[in-house]
Amino acid sequence: xxxxxxxxxxxxxxxxxxxxxxxxxxxxxxxxxxxxxxxxxxxxxxxxxxxxxxxxxxxxxxxxxxxxxxxxxxxxxxxxxxxxxxxxxxxxxxxxxxxxxxxxxxxxxxxxxxxxxxxxxxxxxxxxxxxxxxxxxxxxxxxxxxxxxxxxxxxxxxxxxxxxxxxxxxxxxxxxxxxxxxxxxxxxxxxxxxxxxxx
Numbered sequence: 001x002x003x004x005x006x007x008x009x010x011x012x013x014x015x016x017x018x019x020x021x022x023x024x025x026x027x028x029x030x031x032x033x034x035x036x037x038x039x040x041x042x043x044x045x046x047x048x049x050x051x052x053x054x055x056x057x058x059x060x061x062x063x064x065x066x067x068x069x070x071x072x073x074x075x076x077x078x079x080x081x082x083x084x085x086x087x088x089x090x091x092x093x094x095x096x097x098x099x100x101x102x103x104x105x106x107x108x109x110x111x112x113x114x115x116x117x118x119x120x121x122x123x124x125x126x127x128x129x130x131x132x133x134x135x136x137x138x139x140x141x142x143x144x145x146x147x148x149x150x151x152x153x154x155x156x157x158x159x160x161x162x163x164x165x166x167x168x169x170x171x172x173x174x175x176x177x178x179x180x181x182x183x184x185x186x187x188x189x190x191x192x193x194x195x196x197x198x199x
Contacts, residue, residue: 006107008032008040008066010098015114016077019085019129024057024116025077028098032066039065041101042074046083049093049113056083056094085129086115088164091189115186128191135191137165150174151181155188165191 003009009031016025024046032038042062045055057080066072084092093115100108120127127133138161151174158166166185173181185192 006100006102007034008038008100008102009108010042010100010110011071013096013098013110013112015096015112017080017083017114017116017118019116019118020120022079022081023077024080024083025075026059026096028074028076029071030064030066030074030100031071032068035068037065037068038102039063040107041104043099043101044076044096046080046094046096049095080116083116086117086186086189087129088189088191091115091187093187113183113186135165135193136163137167137193138163151176151184155185155190158190165193167195168192169195 010028011031012027012029014027016027017023018025026044028042028044030040030042040063042064044059046057047053047055057078059076059078062074062076064072064074083094086092093113096112096114098110098112099106100110117129120130125132126135138158154166154174158164168178168181171178174184176184182192
């Protein structure tokens with residue numbers, strides 16, 4: 001991979017929303033590819049994924065000292081009382097904008113899409129955001145026929161036939177690479193389960 005960034009950058013950002021605790025956790029892996037120690041400041045804000053609008057959640061700035069040629073993972077967490085929850089029939093999405101500053105200047109910006117949702121498996125069934133949730137999926141990946149060639153057609157078929165989740169087997173789907181296919185399903189409210197040969 002080719003990384004174009006400043007002297008320190010966010011190599012990975014993982015969002016950990018908790019509906020139960022009304023909290024958003026973050027795991028941010030910072031990397032310092034240089035031969036000298038670097039002091040960085042990290043700022044994060046969550047904005048509506050659709051673009052426009054102001055930040056709905058702004059984290060307090062965090063600081064870290066990165067050893068030369070090393071990476072470090074920051075674990076942050078703050079309360080968020082009223083996020084818009086992600087539901088299959090109302091797939092609200094956010095984008096977390098992470099900025100890494102070196103010497104007070106922005107060295108890197110990383111945008112991470114996420115939905116504020118929480119899965120739980122307590123008792124006898126899955127719960128989504130605290131609500132019992134039954135999951136239905138076919139075993140053909142796409143609903144059969146030409147829907148495999150079109151992600152939109154597959155989603156339309158699933159909705160028509162009462163399926164609310166997708167078993168993702170291949171590396172590609174509907175002309176989309178794996179990451180792009182997952183983002184596509186997230187935007188359309190389709191729950192995805194990664195399937196494999198050991199099913």
